[in-house]
Amino acid sequence: MIELYAQERNRSYVDPVLVGLYDAVNPPGPREDCYLELIMSARAVLDLGCGTGRLLKRAAKLNAYDSRVFVGVDRESSMLAAAKPADDAVSWEESGIVWQRDDMRTVDAGRRFDLITMTGRTFHELLTDADIRMALSNVIRHLDPGGRFAFDLFRRGDEPLACVAPSPSPIRVATPSGECVDVVHAAERTTEPDLVEFTTTYTFAESSTPIVSRSTRRFIDTDHLRALLEDVGLRIDGWFGMWDRTDFAPSGAEDIVVTTYIH
Ligand SMILES: C[S@@+](CC[C@H](N)C(=O)[O-])C[C@H]1O[C@@H](n2cnc3c(N)ncnc32)[C@H](O)[C@@H]1O
Numbered sequence: 001m002i003e004l005y006a007q008e009r010n011r012s013y014v015d016p017v018l019v020g021l022y023d024a025v026n027p028p029g030p031r032e033d034c035y036l037e038l039i040m041s042a043r044a045v046l047d048l049g050c051g052t053g054r055l056l057k058r059a060a061k062l063n064a065y066d067s068r069v070f071v072g073v074d075r076e077s078s079m080l081a082a083a084k085p086a087d088d089a090v091s092w093e094e095s096g097i098v099w100q101r102d103d104m105r106t107v108d109a110g111r112r113f114d115l116i117t118m119t120g121r122t123f124h125e126l127l128t129d130a131d132i133r134m135a136l137s138n139v140i141r142h143l144d145p146g147g148r149f150a151f152d153l154f155r156r157g158d159e160p161l162a163c164v165a166p167s168p169s170p171i172r173v174a175t176p177s178g179e180c181v182d183v184v185h186a187a188e189r190t191t192e193p194d195l196v197e198f199t200t201t202y203t204f205a206e207s208s209t210p211i212v213s214r215s216t217r218r219f220i221d222t223d224h225l226r227a228l229l230e231d232v233g234l235r236i237d238g239w240f241g242m243w244d245r246t247d248f249a250p251s252g253a254e255d256i257v258v259t260t261y262i263h
Helices: 002-007 031-040 054-062 077-083 129-142 222-231
Strands: 044-048 069-074 098-101 113-118 143-154 171-174 180-189 195-204 211-218 234-240 254-261
Touching: 031 054, 031 113, 031 143, 031 254, 044 054, 044 129, 054 069, 069 077, 077 098, 113 129, 129 143, 129 222, 129 234, 222 234
Parallel strands: 044 069, 044 113, 069 098, 113 143
Antiparallel strands: 143 254, 171 180, 180 195, 195 211, 234 254
C-alpha cells in the first residue's frame, strides 16, 4: 500500500497548466526569508525538491555579484521547466544555477555543499522510513562536515487534518491568459496511521470540469524524526516556529528545522 502511495505522482507538479499556477497558489511567505539568510552565509547550496526554483532564483538575484554555487534538484520535468526560463530569457544572475532532474533520494550532484535545503514542506512527501533514510543518507553524502541541512514541516504537533482545513473561501488565482481559477485544498486520513491524503481542486472559470490533484503526505512523529536525523549524524541545532528563527509561535504555520552534519 505504502509503495503504491510512494509511486503516485502529484498532478500539481506534473500538469504544466497547474505548474503554471504553483507560485500563485503557494506564495513565498516569510519562510523563504529564513532560508535566504542561511543561503547568504553559504558558499554552495543544494536545494532538494526545488520546484519552480523560486528560492534559488531569489538568492541568485541577491548575490548578483558573488560566486556561490547553486544546484536545484527536482524529479518533475514540468517543475524544472518552470524553474529554468528559455535561454534567451534567462537573466545573467540566474544563468549560473544548475537545474538537475533527479530523485533527491539517489541524485548525485557530483560535489559537496555547505548548505542543503528542502523547502515548502517537501519533507512530508517522503512517505516511509526507508524513503527518509535514503534521502538523509544522500543529504550527508553531499554535505561538507559541519555543513547544514534545513527543511520545514507543517507546524509541530498540529493535527494533520487541521493543517489543511479548507479555507472559508477558495484561493483565487489567474492563468497567464487571465482566466480565474478557484483552488481548494482538502485532506483525509488514510488507513496508515501517519499518512494523510490531500486533494487540491482547481475550478477554471471557463471550464465545467475541475482538475483534481491528489497526493499523500506523511506526518511523522517528532521524536522518531529526531532519531532518524541523529542516526545519520545530523545534529538538530534549531527547531523554529517562526521564520526569524525564534521559537515556536502558536500563530506560526510551520516549523523550520536546522541541522548540522557532525562527521
Ligand atoms: C511542495 S513542492 C515544494 C517546491 C519548492 N521547494 C517550494 O518551496 O515551493 C515539492 C517539490 O518536491 C518535488 N519532489 C517530491 N519528491 C521528490 C523526490 N523524491 N525527488 C525530487 N523531487 C521531489 C516535487 O516534484 C515538487 O516540485
